[in-house]
Amino acid sequence: MRFLTTLFAGLLFGTGLILSGMANPKKVQNFLDIFGSWDPSLAFVMGGAILVTAPGFWLVQKRTSPFFHDVFQLPARNDIDARLVTGAAIFGVGWGLGGLCPGPAVTSLLFFTPGVLIFVPAMLVGMILAKFIALPSRKIVNA
């Protein structure tokens, strides 16, 4: 049951990404191109998601625990450090360059678009590199 729920969540998430246009790099770049051929659609993706997630999270967390676990595992940090900002900045440059972020890239793998097939392995390499660098000072690895 817990695996079926997770599988279903993945399916919903992926379908949402494709339907919303997040998996179309040109659309992503047009969203970011506010001084050119701006397409504001993707603001609606984030808006639609937050409209569901914000009240949903609030409601869910009125329970003492999730259905299949003892505790909610929420990110506990609230400090703004250089690593957060540097990471987000690097991510933003890559997102602008390629028009893809991790969710849409992984989801559209099996559409076999050549560009995605180059982007995803490169992304995995980037993730592994960052894990090596972040390793010594990261206390909670499985957070």
Added chain:
Amino acid sequence: MLETEFTPIASLLGGALIGLSAVILMASHGKVAGISGIVSRILPPVVDTKGMPQGLTFISGLLLVPPLWFAVFGQAPVTAISSNIMLLGVAGILVGFGSVLGNGCTSGHGVCGISRLSGRSMIATVTFMVFGVVTVFILRHLVGG
């Protein structure tokens, strides 16, 4: 042609599905739906073996979308991606590296984090948006696309 069609309804609906998925994951497993986290946790050097089965299950759900999409619509959605292999390789490395270093991407920070009113996520989201805008500006209007 650089223009894409403005799709507020499809984007809002797609966003709502993403949000619903995040709520389901929170309700069932008590976890934030961050794709960069879910993917990177099963990568070396430190593999989260305990969370791996659930992570792989979620990723399987994502990967199932294209075959199902084909089955329902008979064709892939219209997308346009750069044909510059070097550019895509660099973009991929930066996206992977940056999301792990910054503890999240568009889903973890942009959707879940903002919904939790996390200050870290708000700063991260504003930062990657600004750098995305600047990058596209340089790419399209200064370097010329």
